[in-house]
Every structure is written in C-alpha cells, then in structure tokens.
Amino acid sequence: MDLSNNSSKGKLIASGLIPFLFLILLMAYIFGPGAELLDFGVILPEITIEKVDFIDSEIQATVRNTGHMPVEIVMADINDRIQPAAVEPDGFLERFETTLVRIPFEWNEAEPYTIGITVEDGTRFEKEIEAATPALEPSLDLTIFFAVIGTYVGIIPVMIGLLWLPFIKRINKQKYHFFLALTVGLLLFLAIDSIEEAVEVSDENLASSFNGTLLVATVTILSFLGLYYIGNKLVEKAGSSKFTKPVAIALMISIGIGLHNFGEGLAIGAALGMGSIAFSTFLIVGFALHNTTEGIAIAAPMSRGKLMIGKLAAMGLIAGSPAIFGAWIGGFVYSPFTSVIFLAVGAGAIFQVIVVIMKWIQEENDQNLSTIAVVSGIAVGMLVMYLTSILV
Amino acid sequence: MRIGRSTVMILLISLVVGFSIIAVFPTFSDAQSESKTFVTHSGAVVQTSGKIIDPLYAVSTVEFDPMEYLRDFNYGDVSQLSDGTVLREFTIIAEDDKIMEVSPGVFYNVWTFNGTVPGPTIRATEGDLLRIHFINNGSKEHTMHFHGIHPAGMDGVFEPVGGNGGQFVYEFEAGPVGVHPYHCHVMPLEEHIVHGLYGVFIVDPKEKRPPADEMVMVLNGLDTDFDTENNFYAANTIPFYYQHHPIQINTDELIRVYVVNMVEFDPINNLHLHGNLYKYYPTGTDLVPSFYTDMITLSQTERGIMEFEYKYPGKYLFHAHKVEFSEKGWVGIFLVNNSTEKDTVELDYGS
Missing domain, CATH: 2.60.40 (Immunoglobulin-like)
Structure with missing residues (x-):
C-alpha cells in the first residue's frame, strides 16, 4: 500500500539486501580469519x-x-x-x-x-x-551406416506407427480417448525409461561429485518447465495461427519423442562404438518394434483434425530423425555427460507432453479423467511398452 | 510480469545449456607445443606434446641412491676388548615422518633406520661383539629385531622403545655366519615393515669368503595406497632403478650378492639371472653351495648368498620371474665389461 513513498521503497530494497550482506560477511569470515576453523579432516585426491x-x-x-x-x-x-x-x-x-x-x-x-x-x-x-574394440574413426561409410541404422530405428517405425491414423480416425470418441490415454501410457514408460538410463549412465561413468541422480532430476524438471511454458504459448496461439490445437499437441509430442529418440540413438551409437555388436543388433530390432508405438502417439491427436499428410510426415521426421544424430554422436564422440543431459532433457519433454494430453482429454471429456477408456488406455500403453522393451 | 517470466525461463535454459557445454567439452589447459619422445616397453618410439610419465626413462631425482646402497657395508666403530674380542659399535636412529619420492612423482611416507630404506647394512665377523645404540626419533614406538642368535632381552620384541628420543642398547655376539634381516618388531608389524623399517645384517665367517665384487639386494615392495597390495616392487626400493642405471661388473670376476626378501603381502618373490647360473647358499650359513641354478624362490625374510662370474660381456637382465613384480619395478641390468687384465679388487673385512 505505502510502497509508493520513497522511504518505504528504500526499506524494501534494504530488507532485500541485508541478508545478502550477512551472507557475504559469513563467506569473508570463513575464507579469512575463520579459515582455521575448517582446517581439519583429510582431503583425499580423487x-x-x-x-x-x-x-x-x-x-x-x-x-x-x-x-x-x-x-x-x-x-x-x-x-x-x-x-x-x-x-x-x-x-x-x-x-x-x-x-x-x-x-x-x-x-x-x-x-x-x-x-x-x-x-x-x-x-x-x-x-x-570389458572388451577392447578399436575406437570408431569418423568416415563416410560409417556416417552412412549410422544414418541407415538411425533411419531404421527412428524414422521408419514412427512412420509405420502413423499408418494407424485412418484407423484411429474412424473410431468413436470413447475409443479415441482410449488411444490418447494409450499414448500417455506409452510416453510415461518412455520417460521413466529415459530417467533410468540417465541415472545408469551417470552411475557408471560420472564421478560422484556430479551428483548424477540430482543432475538428472534437475535437468528433467528444467526441461519440463521450459517446454511447458513454450508449449502453452504455442497452444495459446494455436487458435489464431495456422496450427490447430491437435497439430500443436502432435508437434509437441513429436518434439518430446524426438528428444527421447536422440537418447536412443546415443545408446545405439555408443554400443556400436564400444563394440558390443551383438547387443546392438538386439537393440536395433527392439527399438524398431518399440518405436512403432511412438507413431501411434503422434497419430492419435492428429486424427481429429483434417488429414494433413505433409505435416504428419514432417512430425514423423521430427520424432524419428534425431535417432540418426544421436547415433553419430554416440558412435563418434561419445561423452557420458552429454548422454545424461540429453536423456534427462528427453524425459522432461515427455512429461510435458503427458501433461498436455491429459489436459486435453480432460477438456474433451467434461473434466473427467476416471473413465474406463482413459484408465485402461494408460495401463495398456505401459504394458505394451514393457513387453516390447523386453526385446531390447 | 510476462517479461519477468520469460526472462527467468531463458536464464534457466541458458544455464542448462551453458553448464552442459562446459562439462561436455573438456577444458584442456594451456597446451604445450614442444614435442618430446619416449620409448615404450616394446621398443616403439612415441611422440608427445605433453609430459612423459615414465618411472623408467624419466630423469631420476630420487633422494635415496640405490647404487650407493648396493656396495655400502657398515662395519661400525671398531675397538678391542681386553680379552681380544672385536667390539663393533653402531648408532641407528629410527624416524617415521619422512616423505620420500620413491618413483618419479610418487611421494610416500617412509619409516627409516638412519634415513634410508633399507637401513644401513650392518656387517661383522662371527664372534664379534655388537653394540647398537638405538635412538627412536619417530612418533611411534620402534625396535630393532635381528634374525640370528642372541639373548631374549636383545630380541627387540618385548622391549618397545618409545618415540621422540627413546633409547635402547642392543648388545650381542654376531652369529651365526650368514646374511640376515633386521627389522622393527612393533605391532602392527606389517605396517612397520612395509613402511621401510628393515635392513641387512651380514655375519662373515672367521676364515673369510673368497674376494669378490660384493653387493646387497633387498627385494622390497611399496604399498603406496595402503590397500595391502604392493604398487611397486624393487631391488633396493627404487622401482626400475638398476634397469635405468645398470650395475657395472667385470667378466671373469666373482660377484657375490647378498639377497634378502622383505616383500610383504605377496607370499613369494624370486630372482632370475640372465645368461648365467649362480651358486646359491641359503641364508649363507654354509660355505658349500646348495644349488647351482638361475632361479631361486624366496618367501618372507628368506635370504641367501648368490655367487657367479660372467664369461661374456654385455647387458644381462636380472628380475623376478614372477613377472608382475618385474613389470612393477623389480628388474635390473648387469652391464658386464670386458676385464682385459685380472684386476680383482681385494676386499678386506672389518676395516
């Protein structure tokens, strides 16, 4: 109320700064006269x-x-x-x-x-x-090889998944909600999978001083917040621009899945780079089957707009092609830290998409999320993902 | 309000991106352009713009000189008792606070007798009276326990000598003939031994052994990270030293090596000589050799005397044939020079 007069504004600034002053004093004391206080214990090299x-x-x-x-x-x-x-x-x-x-x-x-x-x-x-294998030298052959694998794992399965679109288009609202919820289940699984993978990579390769698990949590949440903010802006504008709401949601889903597939590409490239070729073949077959379901996730929201083949294909590319870049990076310049970051960013992106879809179902369904279609959809999505993940 | 929110978001995102970039791209510090070369174990020559880390080829700056220790025998201050017995007096000071560069760049807290690992080689003739003035300048209790024959009170086990100037006088008759270790016998014993509190005690027979180029080799190990596994092995403490600085000897000259195995943690050690065989006298207690071989296995504090002559000049390796030990430093070279005339150094005992 009385912020308007100058003296209270000064008080406001002072009350904001005083704690900082004490903080600075504390620091100065610890590094200055109080240094002896902390001069105990043994510091070990690591x-x-x-x-x-x-x-x-x-x-x-x-x-x-x-x-x-x-x-x-x-x-x-x-x-x-x-x-x-x-x-x-x-x-x-x-x-x-x-x-x-x-x-x-x-x-x-x-x-x-x-x-x-x-x-x-x-x-x-x-x-x-575990096994010495020659480091991969970046060459044209190898670059093409990784691109082919990335296409096979990322783009093709996602495109195949999109082929369910005409089917989803013909079904009634209840069944449609089932498919949207199925998407949520699929994505939920992918997000958990990404986090697990990120924590695993950081445990195996990063020093404890990186606080691996907290790094994953922090990046996941920051990525979620950032994309949530941007995503909402996109949906807000959806009405006025050429994007319709289903397209905006599908686009967000494909970006989220793209980030996730980038992480998968990293895993495949690194597996090839580390020479576990047999493991990699399994990985590729598994991912290909697994990623087909990702196509459904994009197709489900798109099925309610006009059929836009061009946009659909573009979204398939957005979702699938990062697998190629991931494979290149994973194979040629693998860095565990990069992998952890990308996997965590991917997880955050997927959580954001989940929130958006859930909100959309809620709006379409008269604020009701506890229908049999929604619950069974999420459950089936998780199960399908789990079963296909056994193949990986 | 709207600007505030998006600014925060941008800030957060750029923080994440910036942090990732810093961590992803290794921060290589001021690169040196100067190129150096080094030779690998298999003989390949490798170039580097960086620093060479090599316990073998790097210029050695170690404080302890294994070459000096090799042929350094201490006969003590000699006097004669009224009954004609030779009295040899020694002063041995124990310390436990010294940090020594044991291999280029590797610093380790050694516990020492007279400042070195191994301690000084104490040498006497059978029947001499030994009087050892022991001063403990360390922070812990230490003692000197000699292998050999002596009264119980001189055993250095039940008479711990306190640190910071504690004293004790060990007095006993030298015997039996042979090569023996001495070491601290304070518990925890393993700790006191592996830190370096040991040395060699030689008792010569009254009739004397034939003249020879004599040397002492203490086979020891260093557990620098305290995980009860040796990180380094050596003959006379410094890994790879005699490979880098070959021991010069002459053809057709009798070489006599007093070998004492002080390696802990590993049950055995051994010594293999190249291009030759040696006569082996276990514990040196007999004047007749027991074996003629090029390979002897030694357990803890097991020791003996090896005698050999080289017929052909050149470089000959000697090393543990437990190759792990040799690849961690217990390896050396005899550089055999052609002796044109017989110029054997006449060694006199007890001078």
Missing part, C-alpha cells in the same frame, strides 16, 4: 577415468580431477603393470580439469583391460573395460 579409447597400438584415457584438491598424474598402468606413458597437455589437474593419458600398448581386440592411473601420493585409480 580422479575419474571417464573414457577409454583403443587406437593403433595405444590406449587413451580421458581423466578428470573429480576431487576437492588439485592432483598430479604421475603414472599409468595397464592391468596393474606399469607402462611408460604421456599425459597431454600435462599431468597437473585443477578441480574438474581433464587431461588425456596416452599409454602405448599392443592391445588385443575383445580382451578385457583395466586402466590404472596413479597420482602423486601413490593412490591408484582404475577403470575396467
């Missing part, structure tokens, strides 16, 4: 071998300082046998800094190796590799 590449007569380890103090890398070993090595650019690592350790070694394909790195106080850190 490094993480994030990545191991097998190239011609050489094993390369990317090492990150993930501890609370600077470290120096002084020795490398393979299978606990000391090897002369080089560290580029140098062995001295500040917190979070990375370096490349090059260990010349005549490795044998498909054999397991343990890479060990010793720091200056004699502590040794190691990473086990």
